[in-house]
Every structure is written in structure tokens, then in C-alpha cells.
Amino acid sequence: MNQPLIELTGITKILKGQEEPRTILDGVGLTVHAGESVAIVGRSGSGKSTLLSILGLFDRPDSGSYLLDGQEISRLPERKAAKLRSSHYGFVFQRFFLLKHLTAAQNVAMALVNGQGWLPRRQRRVRVMEALDLVGIAHLAKNRPTKMSGGEQQRVAIARALVRDPRVLLADEPTGALDTETGAAVIDALSAATHRGCGLILVTHDRDHAARMGRTLSLANGVLTETGRVHA
Amino acid sequence: MMRLSGRFRSSLIIGLQGIRARKLRTLLSMISLFLGVLAVVTVQAGASIAERALMSDVELQSGYDGTVVIDVMPHEKSPSIVSETVAGRNDAVSLIGTSAIIGEPGVSPINPGGAPFDQGAWGSTEICDNVGNCVPGPPTGEAIEVVLTAVAGDLLTFRPLRPVSGDWLAFDTVPSLAPKIVINEEAAKGFRDHQVPAEMRVRGAKANMTPQIVGVVHDGDYQPRAYVRQDELTNWMPTSSLIDPNFGGQITVMTSSGSPVEQVLQSRLRGAGAESYVNVVQNRKEMEKQLMLMRLIFLSMAGLVLLIGVAGILNVGLATVGERVEEFALRRAVGTPRTLLAGIVLAETMLTGLLTAAAAIGAGIAGLKIVSMVLGGSEPLLANVQFPWDAGVAGILAGIIAGVLGGFIPALRAAGIPIATVMRA
Numbered sequence: 001m002n003q004p005l006i007e008l009t010g011i012t013k014i015l016k017g018q019e020e021p022r023t024i025l026d027g028v029g030l031t032v033h034a035g036e037s038v039a040i041v042g043r044s045g046s047g048k049s050t051l052l053s054i055l056g057l058f059d060r061p062d063s064g065s066y067l068l069d070g071q072e073i074s075r076l077p078e079r080k081a082a083k084l085r086s087s088h089y090g091f092v093f094q095r096f097f098l099l100k101h102l103t104a105a106q107n108v109a110m111a112l113v114n115g116q117g118w119l120p121r122r123q124r125r126v127r128v129m130e131a132l133d134l135v136g137i138a139h140l141a142k143n144r145p146t147k148m149s150g151g152e153q154q155r156v157a158i159a160r161a162l163v164r165d166p167r168v169l170l171a172d173e174p175t176g177a178l179d180t181e182t183g184a185a186v187i188d189a190l191s192a193a194t195h196r197g198c199g200l201i202l203v204t205h206d207r208d209h210a211a212r213m214g215r216t217l218s219l220a221n222g223v224l225t226e227t228g229r230v231h232a
Numbered sequence: 233m234m235r236l237s238g239r240f241r242s243s244l245i246i247g248l249q250g251i252r253a254r255k256l257r258t259l260l261s262m263i264s265l266f267l268g269v270l271a272v273v274t275v276q277a278g279a280s281i282a283e284r285a286l287m288s289d290v291e292l293q294s295g296y297d298g299t300v301v302i303d304v305m306p307h308e309k310s311p312s313i314v315s316e317t318v319a320g321r322n323d324a325v326s327l328i329g330t331s332a333i334i335g336e337p338g339v340s341p342i343n344p345g346g347a348p349f350d351q352g353a354w355g356s357t358e359i360c361d362n363v364g365n366c367v368p369g370p371p372t373g374e375a376i377e378v379v380l381t382a383v384a385g386d387l388l389t390f391r392p393l394r395p396v397s398g399d400w401l402a403f404d405t406v407p408s409l410a411p412k413i414v415i416n417e418e419a420a421k422g423f424r425d426h427q428v429p430a431e432m433r434v435r436g437a438k439a440n441m442t443p444q445i446v447g448v449v450h451d452g453d454y455q456p457r458a459y460v461r462q463d464e465l466t467n468w469m470p471t472s473s474l475i476d477p478n479f480g481g482q483i484t485v486m487t488s489s490g491s492p493v494e495q496v497l498q499s500r501l502r503g504a505g506a507e508s509y510v511n512v513v514q515n516r517k518e519m520e521k522q523l524m525l526m527r528l529i530f531l532s533m534a535g536l537v538l539l540i541g542v543a544g545i546l547n548v549g550l551a552t553v554g555e556r557v558e559e560f561a562l563r564r565a566v567g568t569p570r571t572l573l574a575g576i577v578l579a580e581t582m583l584t585g586l587l588t589a590a591a592a593i594g595a596g597i598a599g600l601k602i603v604s605m606v607l608g609g610s611e612p613l614l615a616n617v618q619f620p621w622d623a624g625v626a627g628i629l630a631g632i633i634a635g636v637l638g639g640f641i642p643a644l645r646a647a648g649i650p651i652a653t654v655m656r657a
Contacts, residue, residue: 050652058565058651079569086567097562101253113245114563115572118238160566 011064026222039210042219090161094173151182247579264544271534277623292452304483307506325385329482332380339373376422382462398447411464419456436473545638574643581639589631
């Protein structure tokens with residue numbers, strides 16, 4: 001088999017708050033290949049988002065190894081982590097996080113105007129329109145988020161995640177604020193990215209959406225275990 | 233290089249988007265900063281205009297900076313030596329000062345000693361012989377005494393005398409037997425207030441002359457003074473009589489630095505046993521200390537006002553960063569480096585500072601135009617006064633500095649926003 005896209009081994013994260021230290025992740029291991037989709041389910045507070053933060057280089061594990069394309073990246077300095085986030089990762093959040101004062105196209109372009117290289121305006125526009133087209137809302141490019149439905153806003157967020165053609169797509173409860181039908185459409189849009197070789201890690205509470213991923217992993221008591229696999 | 237340029241452009245684009253999205257806040261920041269920047273612009277403009285005015289007043293009498301001034305002590309041969317050395321040269325001018333009484337013949341002047349007309353007599357009307365025996369002079373009549381400066385060369389190259397009316401002496405014509413004179417404003421007062429006939433008495437002249445007044449200038453002198461072509465004066469008296477060592481007098485040569493006149497003249501004067509002293513005009517250097525002190529005092533006051541504006545930017549900046557926590561966390565999530573986040577905030581505050589500076593400079597220019605229009609008639613220095621470019625530069629610098637100072641802490645705060653906690657919320 002090919003080299004895994006992502007390989008976590010023995011990831012541990014302990015939260016040191018005002019109370020006693022609490023182990024959130026306890027030796028978590030995870031392997032994701034290019035074009036593979038993985039759902040992570042678990043109860044609230046089980047550490048799903050913490051795991052996603054570590055996967056997305058927002059946070060560092062206390063111990064363990066994180067390989068991306070075989071390269072250890074768990075201890076990267078912030079400058080390099082930012083560069084990697086820009087070039088290899090796409091993020092979709094439950095709350096869309098669109099900027100109200102920008103149009104859909106400008107919100108998508110935000111991922112291109114981030115100080116990691118420079119694209120001339122024309123090329124930027126082409127990339128943005130391609131990304132919006134991928135999620136089927138190119139016609140809403142000039143609309144502001146306030147004039148869009150929840151599903152449309154989440155599609156803009158997905159377009160923003162896809163505009164740099166990422167290797168890994170991390171989605172944290174992307175359907176949490178949407179109705180069933182719209183949520184299903186969003187999952188379709190995310191799944192489509194895996195057909196282009198992108199690895200998808202979806203954190204969700206929704207068992208139906210999880211079932212549409214290639215594998216389902218459950219996080220409980222800091223331990224990640226596989227609970228389902230779809231065989232092609 | 234490419235990356236730096238990309239970051240710079242990114243911070244400008246995002247900064248401008250931020251300003252457009254929060255127009256009211258930007259306006260409030262600008263208002264709080266406006267007075268501070270305007271104070272800096274006003275102080276700098278005022279200091280520059282004052283300095284220019286002061287300089288131009290000093291230059292009126294002492295000459296332009298860099299001019300070499302040779303003061304020649306009275307000596308029987310010095311007028312001739314000076315005249316011969318300067319003759320035909322365009323890089324030097326000689327000024328030989330004597331006194332003249334213009335007006336009714338056989339009377340004492342209204343202002344003996346060439347005193348200003350509102351200061352009473354400086355000299356005596358008595359007539360004394362060489363051994364000091366004095367007898368009362370003739371009664372006072374319609375005559376005025378002026379300091380008469382015989383000019384050889386283009387004086388205006390070295391001293392910026394300001395024309396008030398008429399013309400300056402023309403040196404390209406045949407010397408007239410009726411000497412043309414240009415009087416200063418104080419002398420003009422005498423002609424205005426008294427019925428003075430056109431007859432001029434000069435000590436050592438073979439006869440009285442009939443002067444023609446061709447112009448009035450402002451020369452910064454408070455004594456009544458008349459300027460005359462030396463060759464027109466020497467039609468009536470020998471050059472050696474221009475100075476009488478017994479009665480004093482003044483010979484000054486002004487020349488440009490590097491001119492051979494200085495060396496030749498000094499050698500010739502030394503040879504004749506006449507003393508001379510050389511100094512180079514350095515008005516700006518001499519005035520710099522006192523101007524700098526004055527400017528520093530006013531700039532410190534303006535700086536305090538600016539500080540209030542900085543506090544305003546800081547306040548608005550912190551509030552804005554607090555509101556934009558999610559935006560900054562999101563930008564970090566999509567790969568924006570911390571330095572660029574700080575750059576975005578600084579770009580916004582600096583652009584705000586620059587916009588404010590532009591507004592303050594505009595207000596300064598408009599204000600100066602109004603002051604010039606309203607007061608220009610009564611105060612010649614303010615007539616047609618131009619906005620000094622260094623005040624504009626000071627305004628822009630003040631705007632940028634205020635933007636950087638006011639944006640620094642918000643920028644640090646923006647750069648330190650953690651992604652994980654915000655995105656999880």
C-alpha cells in the first residue's frame with residue numbers, strides 16, 4: 001500500500017486547567033490515505049475537536065508522533081505550521097466563519113490572500129470561481145453571507161477550504177447548523193473532494209453522515225477505535 | 233523578496249477591507265487623531281514660516297548665507313583700493329557709507345546724525361572745527377539727513393532688498409550728473425512728512441547735487457538711508473573723499489565665497505596699511521539653536537496632543553481586535569502567519585493615520601490660505617505665503633508614528649489569538 005497521507009501514533013493531550021489535569025487524548029493512533037474519508041464520532045467533550053486541532057496544526061500534542069507524507073510535523077514552529085496549513089490543509093467549521101463584510105468570492109479569496117505567496121488578481125479570481133463552481137454556487141460569488149442561506153454559506157466555507165487544492169480536508173461538525181437535506185448536500189460536496197485525492201476527516205455527531213465516510217472511528221475516554229468500515 | 237511583497241500587499245488589501253467594513257470606527261479614530269496631527273502640522277508650518285521670515289529679515293541686512301563680508305577700516309586710500317578691486321566684477325559689490333543732507337540749503341536737518349524720524353536728534357547741530365572749537369549751527373529747516381551708501385556692483389545678488397515702489401539702481405547706463413537714488417522706507421517717511429527740496433549736500437563734494445529718487449526699498453534698516461551709484465556720486469567728488477578718516481564712515485565689500493576679490497583686496501589693503509576684517513555670513517547656523525529650542529518646545533506640546541490621538545487609535549484598535557477575534561483566528565487557520573496578522577492591524581492603523589495626516593495637511597493648507605487672504609494685506613510676510621513642504625512631511629510622519637504607536641498593542645493582541653479555542657467555541 002502507498003505511504004499514508006496522515007499517520008498519528010501515540011498522540012496524547014492533557015488539558016492543564018485550574019482543576020486537575022485531564023487526559024483528553026490517550027495514545028491516539030490514526031492513519032489516513034490520500035482519497036480516503038474518515039468520520040470521527042464521539043460524545044461531546046470526548047476530545048474530537050482537540051484531535052482535529054492537532055490534526056490541523058492549531059495545537060500540539062503533549063507526546064506522540066504526527067507524520068504528514070512521512071514527515072514529522074508535530075513539533076513544527078508556528079511559522080512553518082502556518083505555511084503547511086495554507087498549502088496542505090482545508091478547514092470547514094460548524095459555524096461557517098464567513099466575514100459578513102466580504103462577498104462570497106472575497107471570503108473564498110481569503111485563503112489565497114494570506115501572505116503565503118502571491119497570486120495576481122486575475123489568477124486569484126479564476127481559482128476562486130473554480131472553487132465556488134465545485135460546490136455549485138458560482139452564481140452567488142458577489143453575494144454577501146447575510147444574503148445567503150445556511151447551506152449556501154457552508155458551501156462558501158467549503159469552497160474556501162478547497163481553493164488552495166488541499167491534501168487534507170478537516171471538517172468539524174460541518175452539518176451541525178443545517179437541516180438534514182442541506183446537511184446531506186454539504187456532505188456530498190465534501191465527499192467529492194476525496195475523488196480528487198484529498199483525504200477527508202469529518203468530525204460529526206450524525207451517524208448517517210458518518211456512515212457515508214469510508215471508515216468510522218469512535219473517540220471515547222481519549223482512545224480512538226474503529227467502529228465501522230465501508231468496503232468498496 | 234516575493235514573499236515580503238506578497239505579505240505587504242496582503243496586509244494592505246486586508247487592511248483596506250477592514251477600514252471599508254468599519255467606516256464609522258475609522259472616522260472616530262481619525263477625529264481623535266486629527267487635532268494631534270494638525271497641531272504637529274501647524275507647529276512645523278509656523279516654525280518654518282517664522283524661520284523663513286526671520287532669515288529673510290536677517291538676510292536683508294547681513295546678506296545671504298555664505299556671502300563673504302569684508303569690513304574695511306577708514307583710511308585715506310581704502311575707497312580707491314576698494315573701487316579699483318571691485319570695478320567690473322560681477323562676483324563682488326562694494327558699499328561705501330557716508331552721510332548726506334537732502335533739502336533746503338544752509339539749514340540744519342530735522343534729524344541730525346541720520347536719526348530715525350520718531351527718535352529725535354542723534355547728533356548736534358553745532359559746527360566744530362578740527363581742534364574742537366564749536367559754534368551753534370544754522371537753524372533747523374526743511375532738510376533731512378540720510379546715510380548715503382555708494383554702491384558699486386549688483387547689491388541685490390548679496391542682499392535681498394525688497395522693492396516697495398519704483399525701481400532699483402540701474403548700472404548699465406551712463407552715470408548721470410543728477411545722481412539717481414533709491415531710499416529706504418524710513419527715508420521715505422522724511423520725504424512724505426516734510427517739504428524737502430531736491431538738493432543734496434555731501435561732505436567733500438565740490439557742489440550740491442540734485443538727486444532723482446527712482447525707488448523705495450525695504451532694507452530692514454531703521455535709519456533713513458539712500459543708495460546711490462558710486463560712479464554718479466564721484467562725478468561730484470573724488471573717490472578718496474568718500475571716506476573722511478576724521479569723521480568715520482563705513483566701507484564694506486560683499487563677495488561670493490571662492491572669489492579672488494577677498495585675497496586681492498586684503499593684500500592691497502595690507503600694502504597700504506589699511507585694516508580689514510573678514511567674516512562669512514552664517515545666519516542659519518547662528519539662528520539654528522534658538523529656532524531649534526523654540527521648535528522643540530512647540531513640538532513637545534503638539535506631541536502631547538498627538539498622544540491623545542494615539543490613545544484614541546489604541547482604544548478603537550483594541551476594541552476592534554476584540555470584535556474580530558474569530559476573523560483573526562480564521563485567518564490563522566487558513567495559513568496567515570502571526571506577523572501578517574500584526575501587519576494587517578498596523579496597516580489599518582497606519583492607513584488611518586495617513587488619511588488623518590492628509591486631512592490635517594489639507595486643513596493646514598486651507599487655513600494658511602485663509603490667514604494669508606485675511607491678514608496678508610496688513611502683514612506682508614503672510615501675503616502669498618506658501619505651505620511649507622516640511623510641515624507636510626511632519627504631518628505624514630506624525631500620522632504614521634501615531635498609527636504605529638496606536639496599532640502596536642492591538643497588533644500584538646491580534647497576532648496572539650489562539651486558533652483552537654476560538655474555532656472550538
